[in-house]
Amino acid sequence: MEVLRLLPYQNIEVKFTIPASYVTNEKFVATITDLADLSSTTQTVTDNAAYVWTISLSGKYDTDYQVVITDASGDIIHDDTYEVRRPYINPNTLGTTASEIATATSNEELARAIIDSVIPQGFYYKKVALETTGLGADYLPLWIDAKKIISVYENNVLIYELANPTAYTRNFEITKDKSAITQSYIGELNRMENTPLVLPAGSTDYLDLNLTPFGSFPKTYDYKIYVEAGYTSVPSDIAKATALLIEDISCGKIDYYKKYVSDYKTDQYSLKFDSRVFEGTGNILVDKILSKYRKSITRLGVL
Secondary structure, three states: OEEEOOOOOOOEEEEEEOOOOOOOOEEEEEEEEEOOOOEEEEEEEEEOOOOEEEEEEOOOOOEEEEEEEEOOOOOEEEEEEEEEEOOOOOHHHOOOOHHHHHHHHHHHHHHHHHHHHHOOOOOOEEEEEEEEEOOOEOOEEOOOOEEEEEEEEEOOEEEEEOOOHHHOOOOEEEOOOOOEEEEOOOOOOOOOOOOOOOOOOOOOOOOOOOOOOOOOEOOOOEEEEEEEEEOOOOOHHHHHHHHHHHHHHHHOOOOHHHOOEEEEEOOOOEEEEOHHHHOOOOOHHHHHHHHOOOOOOOOOOOO
16 A cells, blocks of 8 residues: 655554454554564554554655554464655646645656656665675775764674664764765874785784774675665656656556557558566656666676
8 A cells, every 4th residue: 555755754554444343442553664674563452343543654764664553462463564655746736726726636656657667766765774884994895875974883893873873982974975874083194995805824922913093994804884865855846747747647648559659550450569668667758767767787796
């Protein structure tokens, strides 16, 4: 089930009706799991049968929440996933009556789905979990458009948290070119861009030969980093592209078979379509807008 995330980005309320077959003062527990980081919270209610229970979901990020409701005996009576999404255009601005807004909401969801099929990462603002290992340098490479560092775990130990940065001895930041995460320092510093060369040394009873410098992220150390990534607001050209698709949908102009015809012959109607008919949105202008957001590589790696 999709739930729209609109300004102001506050908690989102979803309703669940407790079945009338349950007795009065039955206890129900809702376990809410954020599928972005698998963190869970619970909400409990005890009330009369056929009670409408309002469950609160965070509206800070575009994410999916699995809501599992159990009764007093532990049996599952409800299990659903709520997809919290920020629309590319607020459907409330596309109509004045309730029916017009409902139609605009449905058309915006369809237009957004078409755009997301072309640009799979979408134009959302998400909480993303990154798991990697240290390289022995002062940088951890990034392959997503990260905006803020929420928390950093080193070898499964929390070493930094945005909510309370002064409680930790190390602070982290995203580099200005947004290509990596590095530790924050004050004053002059020459950061290590790669792992230092380690040469074998003979044993001795007098000296500690462990003189090799280590970067902020030692080699083979495990790191789990949560970041805020994506678009803090919908780009204006994407909002325009969404408006064009909504207009096509509402006017019935999104018929694919009428577009991308590259060859046409009379006498028994021999048609030939361009290959883009299976790749685009059905609107050439929208395809042009989306072309600059296409990514051939979404994550660096070795084949």
